[in-house]
Amino acid sequence: MEPDFQLERNLHDTNSSNVFGHIRKESLDIYNRLHSIAEDVLFVTSLARSEIYGHLPLIANLRCGAWYIDPAHATNTPAYFKSTDGHFGNWGFNLRRPNLHLLPFIVESSGMILVDSTRAGKRIPDALSKTVPIWCCVINRATQRLYPDQCSQTDWDTKLYTPPAAVSRQEHAQIEFRLDQWADELVRSSYKLPRLTKPLRSLWITPSTPSPPPSPLSEYLSVVCISASKQVDAGEERRSGNFVYVQGSGDDHELWGMGITPGMFWQNKEMLLSTARPEIETVVQDLVASGSTESTVPQGLPSQIMQTNFFLSTTELLAVDSLDSQASYLLLLPPSDPQPAAERSNVLIIRAHEGKKGQKQFLSEVLPLSMQFIEKSMENGRHVYVACQSGKDASVGVALAALQRFYGDDAELLPTQQWGGVEGQAVTRVYNLNPPDTKTLVTKSSIKTRLQWIIASCPIANPSRATLKRVNEYLLSPPAFYTKSST
Incomplete structure (x- = not known):
């Protein structure tokens, strides 16, 4: 009997493997994904155009939320609430990622609609069920600390509100215990909080919310969190329209999208949804290969950082032939970029690799060369534009290092004799390219402050942990460290 039992178990394992393989294939099928997104769009659009919510700005939570909102009807300022923070x-x-740039929109309209989605297993993503409620509550408490004359202890609501179906009472209590600490950190930061007319409060709507959905609360600035996708068993459900509905289809489009982006989808939506399944992959490949008319320039660039001489941009915005001769331009381009080498004294082009090799180059070559170029520009009183392809990562790292070298903690330009050097309490001397007798204090805290200046001025800035680590190493280590790291 034992061999028969073993054979039966092997067959069961094989069948299970085939089932899971089929499910995975269905979930990655781009035809299923695009049609699932289109179904969810109908739900989001019906709410956004309703009498109850039609006056509120419609905002996508990046990156998933952008698939579900027609750019023609959306506010051009996306949010970035990460599920990992919840x-x-x-x-x-x-x-x-404090998302403080959203507050003016919320105050002006007495709220906003925030759109996101999630995959199988949840009705509401953690970004909406926990990250956003934490954000609302922390800002409410920080506002009360900063403006006690306006926000009395009795009238200003600082409670934490979470959806009971998604957040247990125990987890709610654990989050609540930490709120005052986060509020104090926000108050002590370099960010400037505007006066709120009312406290913030989140509420949640999903396709399973009973009709009619709850309306905004008049005594609050309502953050209406819409989870666009219907929760289905195993994350998939067959539809009569000859496709399999995949919950949270807009998530992780790098895995299934073949290079297509939300902007491309919306520009070509009718054509894509009318394409038959056998042709869809070819159509998408042609669309991506031909290049989209979608702008890749993030909204709000170029951005001036505080009142300093520094501006962040993308390389797409800064064509060498049309640059202002009175400013300086530092362009970080991949080695394959066709942009010709600059032959102008006010332009520096650095070919920067990506990945692990790129991180070593960023520390040993990009940052030192950038600081040399920027220092000469600063001596001539020029504005300095720092650009990478996205305008969010490498350019932010260079600007961060430069702000630390040339500006004091009050965001005022330092005297030239103090540019870039440091020696202070529990701080390693910064050698780099500086005179050894300069004494401007550099700490991890001062670097963090300057990063907050950047984010406050350019909300799309999103430097990777690796980039920030390289900046810290550059500013807080002797040249021998980063020279050795390049070998």
Whole structure:
């Protein structure tokens, strides 16, 4: 009997493997994904155009939310609430993505609609069920600390509100215990909080919310969180329209999208949805290969950082032939970029690799060369534009290092004799290219402050952890460290 039992178990394992393989294939099928997104769009659009919510600005939570909102009807300022900031045990108000740029929109319209989605297993993504409620509550408490004359202890609501179906009472209590600490950190940061007319409060709507959905609360600035996708068993459900509905289809489009982006989808929506399944991959490949008319320039660039001489941009905006001769331009381009080498004294082009090799180059070559170029520009009183392809990562790292070298903690330009050097309490001397007798203090805290200047001025700035680590190493280590790291 034992061999028969083993054979039966092997067959069961094989069948299970085939089932899971089929499910995975269905979930990655781009035809299924695009048609699932289109179904969810109908739900989002019906709410956004309703009498109850039609007056509120419609905002996508990047990156997934952008698939569900027609750019023609959306506010051109996306939000960036990460689910990881709401994962169990990892809750937090992240000062690297404070989303404070959303507050003027919320105050003006008495609220906003925030759109996101999630894959199988959840009805509401952690970004909406926990990260956003934390954000609302921390800002309410920080506002009360900063403006006690306006926000009385009795009338200003500083409670934490979370959806009971998604957040247990125990988890709610654990988050609540940490809120005052996060509020204090926000108050002590370099960010400037505007006066709110009312406290913030989130509420949640999903396709399973009973009709009619709850309306905004008049005594609050309502953050209406819409989870666009219907929760279905195993994340998939067959539809009569000859496709399999995949919950949260807009998530992780790098895995299934073949290079297509939300902007391309919306520009070609009718054509894509009318394409038959056998032709869809070819159509998408042609669309991506031909290049989209979609602008890749993030909204709001170029951005001036505080009142300094520094501007962040993308390389797409800064064609060498049309640059202002009275400013300086530092362009970080991939080695394959066709842009010709600059032959102008006010332009520096650095060919920067990506990945691990690129990180070593960023520390040993990009930052030192950039600081040399920027120092000469600053001596001549020029504005300096720093650009990479996205305008969010490498350019932010270079600007961060430069702000630390040339500006004091009050965001005022330092005297030339203080540019870039440091020696202070529990701080390693910064050698780099500086005279050894300069004494401007550099700490991890001062670097963090300057990063907050950048994010406050350019909300799309999103430097990677690796980039920030290289900047810290460059500013807080002797040249021998980063020279050795390049070998």
